[in-house]
Amino acid sequence: MVNFGFTINKSTRIDYDQASKDVSRYVIAHEPSALLCIGCGCCTATCSAGQFTPFNLRRIQLQVHRGELARLEQETEKCMLCGKCQMVCPRGVNTRHLVMTIHKAMTLYNRGELKDL
Amino acid sequence: MFRERFSYAPFVWPFVIGLIFFLCFFVAAIVRVFKELPQSDKIKFGKSLFTKQTLVSIKEIFMECLLHRRIFQRDPLLGFMHMSIAFGWFMIIVLGHIEVKLYCPNHLNLPYFPIFFRYFVKQTDSTLGGAIFFFLMDFFLLMVLIGIGIAIYKRINSRIVGMRRTTRLKIYDWLALYSLWSIFPLRLLAESFTSSISGGSFLTRGFGLLFDSFVSNSVHVVPTWWAYSTALGVFFIAMPFSRYMHILTEPFLILLRNAGIRTVRHGQGYALTETFACSRCGICLDPCQMVLPGRMDKKATVYFISNLRYNHMETAREMAEMCMQCGRCVAACPVGIDSCRLKLSVKTDNQMGQGDTYLQYLNPASDALPAEIQPVVRQMPEKPDVVYFAGCMSHLTPAIPRAMQTLFKAAGIRYRYLDENGSVCCGRPLMLAGQEEAARQLIAKNTELIVKSGAQTLVTSCPICYRVFTEEYKLPIRVVHHTVFIRDLIAAGKLSTEPVQERVTYHDPCDLGRGSGIYEAPREILKDMAVLQRAYEEKDQALCCGGSLGSNLMPYETRRKIAADAFNRLTFRNPDVLVTACPLCKKTFQDVADRPVLDIAQYVATHLRAQKADAAPVEETPYRAAV
Secondary structure (H helix, E strand, O other), rough: OOOOOOOOOOOOOOOOOOOHHHHHHHHHOHHHHHHOOOOOOOOHOOOOHHHOOOHHHHHHHHHHHHOOOOOOOHHHHHOOOHHHHHHHHEEEEOHHHHHHHHHHHHHHHHHHOOOOO | OOEEOOOOOHHHHHHHHHHHHHHHHHHHHHHHHHHHHHHHHHHHHHOOOOOOHHHHHHHHHHHHHHHHHHHHHOOOHHHHHHEEEEEEEEHHHHHHHHHHHHHHHHOOOOOOOOOOHHHHHOOOOOOOHHHHHHHHHHHHHHHHHHHHHHHHHHHOOOOHHHOOOOOOOOOOHHHHHHHHHHHHHHHHHHHHHHHHHHHHOOHHHHHHHHHHHOHOOOOOOHHHHHHHHHHHHHHHHHHHHHHHHHHHHHHHHHHHHHOOOOOOOOHHHHHHHHHHOOOOOOOOOOOOOOOOOOOOOOOOOHHHHHHHHHHHHHHHHHHHHHHOOOOOHHHHOOOOHHHHHHHHHHHOOOOOOOOOOOOOOHHOOOOOHHHHOOOOHHHOOOOEEEEEEOOHHHHHHOOHHHHHHHHHHHHHHOOOEOOOOOOOOOOHHHHHOHHHHHHHHHHHHHHHHHHHHHEEEEEEOOOOHHHHHOOOOOOOOOOHHHHEEEHHHHHOOOEEEEEOOOOOEOOOOOOOOOOOOOHHHHHHHHHHOOEOOOOOOHHOOOOOOOOOOOOOOOOOOHHHHHHHHHHHHHOOOOOOOOEOOOOOHHHHHHHHOOOOOOEEEHHHHHHHHHOOOOOOOOOOOOOOOOO
């Protein structure tokens, strides 16, 4: 194929019929305040880990609900649980526990042990 | 002058069976605890025996297990209730044995003999020795009976002993409780009915004469002794399953604790001893701020330990995750159970990452951005006196690091602001969440950064960081919290403040006060500056702000309620300003405050007196505008 110096981006379309909702359901069941999130990104703006790494809680929680689960387990392992995000969250989301719950859900999911809720 | 009537009666059997059952259980439990102790702790315990420490322990056992000094300090009537039952009963047992030793030493090998002495031996109260024994036995019996009277009334109205609530009991506790309540009235009855034969003193003789006037005493002698023995037997059999196991576990716990042994893992060794030493007295119910006023939630530590003990691990785990780890229950506990550590050991079961992938970016070999963690170290090459670590939370309250920099400049101290552009967390939040492995990585990273700075003193603004720096980091340099640092600067004359016409209340942050024992430094600073008003609950009784990182599960609404409640209780004397020493407390209180909430560094920096003409210009930190 001739190299024209550009490529076509991979489709970012999300097929909700195909995407796995298991992790999302697990997270909401174990940390219901996840539903309060409005995606404002205050957590990400203030994040300690975000200064050194691409860790982004706003994106992670979005990906959980969209079922884009690749590499999410490793992503959550960047969090130091320092709690700044929780202090600034305008919606009162229990962010520290949210990260821990997502991590746990992803561990179970990757092992194939996540039970259908 | 005395005559042995019998040396055996069939009614001793309920008591003997109960006693043997209980002793077997107790010995097995002690053997199990010793087996489960780590090797280093066994050596520690061995070394602590027969030293000065043993005398200290014996004194503590006497003061706490028998006299209940800590409960006395809390409420005299409650202390008297516990003391009269424990000490009175103890004295009855001791005196009973002395009597046997004096009058029939050949029967000391019969465990039941001192208990039913009055039935077996016809002594006389007409000799001086006899009269003294009769009097003492009656006196201590009366003491126990009064204690039991208070205990029964406490179940109806616990407020008379200064408790808003009392513990809800389990079935075995009720069985043991009712048998305990009946033991001593039955003993009184039995001894009264026997008093015409064996003699008695003011209590037993008096009741004996009273009963004589309308019942035929001789018929009632054996049945009442049977009842007394049965009550004892039931109590002993229920004891290992009930809260009364604490009676013998507590002295053992004191010996272990004074040897320097601490909880390693729940359900094993020392932790197991702690769960059995909990008397479920309910003194931790009122201090617990999670139990909001007017609610009867089973949230306090007493229920957590009870769940651990009866192996309801799921509930126990949930409670450990919910607890704010403020330590008010630990400060109040008359047994001295370190329940915070117990809860942490439960939380540690759920480790997120096992070290290899977790926080990978801290490892310089990884492809993350390790160099970015050390921007300040590169920027400031000169050797500082002090390295300042503001902490994550202080970055949410920038007024605090700003005030600290003002103070450093005013005092002429060469400092390095280690996390000016952000740094990794201190590791305590991870520890509180039970992620100890991950926390160790942060600790290693921070130690490296701090040592590399070359300073001799580490100052931090955050009590959370301070506690982990002092407890877990093995730093070769001095670590101070800024309250102590500012106090020392003022004492050395490097800083001076101007008097302020304001009423100030100081709030003790959990990790600084109960956690690290710093109570006086901030008060010394504030006393010299303004009118320091005491909070109703202060020092080791201080309230938690509700923002604690100790709780994983607590929802925002509950935190807010706790914060509002704590703020109201703190400001009941209506101070102009609430001063604290923790960025987390400050930020949490600001949400619910109707008056300025300031950090002590801010307060000092705002009211700094310019000393010399050439002193560095003091940066203004107007706080009123910010509120």
